Amino acid sequence: MKNLIYIILGAIIGALLTYYFCPRPLEDDGPIKIVKPKGVITVDKAKELNENWTLYRKAAVDSAAQKQGREQDDRSTYWDLDEIENYLAFAKNQSDSLGYQMTGIRVYLGVYGKNAGQTKKDLTTMFIVPTGRKSKASSLNLNFRGNDEDVPGGNPLNDGAGGQGGYPN
Template structure:
């Protein structure tokens, strides 16, 4: 009888171990699935981020006499909470004014001293030209901000009464945004166009509202999970490789986003800084590794190339 009891007990232990093992495996699989679902599709590896950053230095700044631009002047900082509030505001405006806001574009600009910047504008799809066109509203008037134009004309009267154009220095009027946009054309696109002929030159990068929200939520979760004080998003100009497989993105200007603390720009959950990464031999690293990355890219470049 004792032997039979021992046998049943042993069988019970085997079964318990089996089911616990299955449960552990299922739990691990679920956790991996959760991580995969929570990681935005446009998160890129640190190697890609460093490549974009260095390409910008070598193929743009160095080519137009701005090779001495400091790292500090390359970082365009947005407060994380303020950025989240701005995206939420666009959703509110879309509902209250019945405007089909599809997302927001980082529009390229430069100040009077030639320092590059970006500012955010809501976008709606231009069906005729087949691209995401930025706009703002002033004095009840809907004003488009056409990236397809080489320069924009200021309005006779302009004020940021709706607060739809968001910059690192607060909200801008249409005319203030126009001035930055035209400065970028004169100081960055025209000098480069004299050396490299392209069908079009990037003037903005678009993301959907869901992509913005997904990235912000991702940074907040990574901040809590890894005990990193992420307080903002830093935007950097980048340039894609000269690669025929990239088609229209080959040698194209873009921007990429990554996290920042109060002290520095960081590109992964270990707190690695972009500045230190770009100085190292990052090419040997696995370019597909994104599990620890905090960097966001692959936005839609604007304007589109001219139709043939």
């Protein structure tokens, strides 16, 4: 009889501990708060920046494309939203496995080389690189620069759809 009491008492204590220490789904706090990111500009400012690019860079950039028999070079790149979301999840995971905390992305301009095939040969491309800081768990270095570095070994995203029109299309 005494053993039965201990078994029942143990089951009750186990149930209470399980209740208090097992994670539970978070309560729904209502709609997600949307915050306007720093750096968002007006459509008019974007048009001005695009017009400045056209004024100061288009002739030089397009001259390289004309050498390849193309009228103009790409001036924008498009990635599908699913591709971007998948890439961000992939890059966060990869950065973590490389000992970095991913804190952002950097967009680079590049040029395909002579071996890229006729449709891309010597033309402009853009690619995204994960940036971050060395994880504190893997390094005692403190980063006071404020400028996060490209994650060494982090795979960039390329192969977006090139665009030739100015902003807006």
